[in-house]
Amino acid sequence: MSFFVGDILFFKEYQFTDTGQIKAHFALVLLPETATKYSGSVLCCVITSKIPKGWGLLLSKAAYKFFDCDSYACFNRKDLVSKSGLDESPQPKGTLNRTDRDRGFKILKKSLYVVNDLASDPYFRGIIIYHWKKALGLK
Amino acid sequence: MLKTMFNRLEELILLILDRTHKEGKADLSRFQMLKIIYLIQVYSLKYAGTSLLPQTTFIREKNGPISVDIYKSTDGLVGRGYIKKEIKENKGYGHERHCFSLAKKLPQLNFNKGELLFLDSFLSELLPLTQAQLKARAYATEPMKDILNRERNGVKKTGEVIDFSSVAVDQDVIETYSDL
Numbered sequence: 001m002s003f004f005v006g007d008i009l010f011f012k013e014y015q016f017t018d019t020g021q022i023k024a025h026f027a028l029v030l031l032p033e034t035a036t037k038y039s040g041s042v043l044c045c046v047i048t049s050k051i052p053k054g055w056g057l058l059l060s061k062a063a064y065k066f067f068d069c070d071s072y073a074c075f076n077r078k079d080l081v082s083k084s085g086l087d088e089s090p091q092p093k094g095t096l097n098r099t100d101r102d103r104g105f106k107i108l109k110k111s112l113y114v115v116n117d118l119a120s121d122p123y124f125r126g127i128i129i130y131h132w133k134k135a136l137g138l139k
Numbered sequence: 140m141l142k143t144m145f146n147r148l149e150e151l152i153l154l155i156l157d158r159t160h161k162e163g164k165a166d167l168s169r170f171q172m173l174k175i176i177y178l179i180q181v182y183s184l185k186y187a188g189t190s191l192l193p194q195t196t197f198i199r200e201k202n203g204p205i206s207v208d209i210y211k212s213t214d215g216l217v218g219r220g221y222i223k224k225e226i227k228e229n230k231g232y233g234h235e236r237h238c239f240s241l242a243k244k245l246p247q248l249n250f251n252k253g254e255l256l257f258l259d260s261f262l263s264e265l266l267p268l269t270q271a272q273l274k275a276r277a278y279a280t281e282p283m284k285d286i287l288n289r290e291r292n293g294v295k296k297t298g299e300v301i302d303f304s305s306v307a308v309d310q311d312v313i314e315t316y317s318d319l
Contacts, residue, residue, distance in 0.1 A: 031260070034259070034260055034264070035259055035260035036259070037259070037263070038158070038259055109311060110315075121254075122188055122189055123187045123253035123254045124256060125312070125315055126257060126309075126312055129315065130186050130309075133311060
């Protein structure tokens with residue numbers, strides 16, 4: 001199974017790159033697997049039910065029925081997550097609709113400039129933008 | 140200080156040949172190598188806003204961009220035993236094809252995580268392409284379009300150093316760096 005920008009996955013073991021903490025989480029795919037396939041990981045941002053302080057994209061329970069409650073893709077928490085932590089159930093659980101992709105791209109672009117995380121590198125930023133534009137049909 | 144074993148261009152050649160192998164291909168022709176590195180240089184300027192290979196020069200040749208630096212580096216890596224060169228007949232084209240593959244396990248390279256993701260992503264796109272498709276992609280870049288535009292009088296600019304200043308940084312990348 002290959003994953004693409006905007007897919008929503010469920011990890012039984014989602015490991016945060018910065019803290020090393022492991023938890024079960026939904027996550028949003030930020031780069032297609034073509035970019036990360038040699039390392040066996042996927043670049044994601046975590047999805048939580050808590051309202052983040054900033055850089056959050058609301059994913060409503062009405063639009064994404066596999067969520068128990070309204071949730072948020074947190075673009076300030078980008079992680080390279082091992083595929084071995086994926087839940088065995090069918091994946092992806094869903095994919096962002098067009099409206100949320102457009103909204104998400106705007107938030108993501110700003111987060112790449114402001115948030116200091118593993119994507120704070122010109123090549124990292126560039127390849128994320130390239131693939132989101134491709135996914136949105138902007139190139 | 141420990142002296143690095145390879146320069147940046149040599150590291151890129153080694154990485155490309157490692158990914159060639161991982162994509163299930165036996166080798167990569169010199170033509171493909173030249174065009175892939177040229178395209179990566181263009182994409183680096185366009186999407187990262189910076190040059191991956193600032194010391195590498197390309198010139199306009201009959202079949203698009205080539206680089207003496209890449210010729211020297213591949214031959215140097217062959218001489219040092221890191222890569223192999225095989226000369227294959229290519230009757231359809233009329234010239235022999237010089238093909239390269241890794242001769243040893245990929246050594247430790249110095250690309251950072253962002254560079255590696257960037258390179259792997261574009262290599263996944265470029266390695267499956269044929270020579271003709273790679274040539275078409277190279278001709279569709281801004282520097283080559285600029286040269287072709289100036290060749291409309293029928294005189295080829297063979298030997299001209301390719302000017303990468305015509306590569307525009309992607310508008311969304313610019314916005315990423317803007318606080319407006």
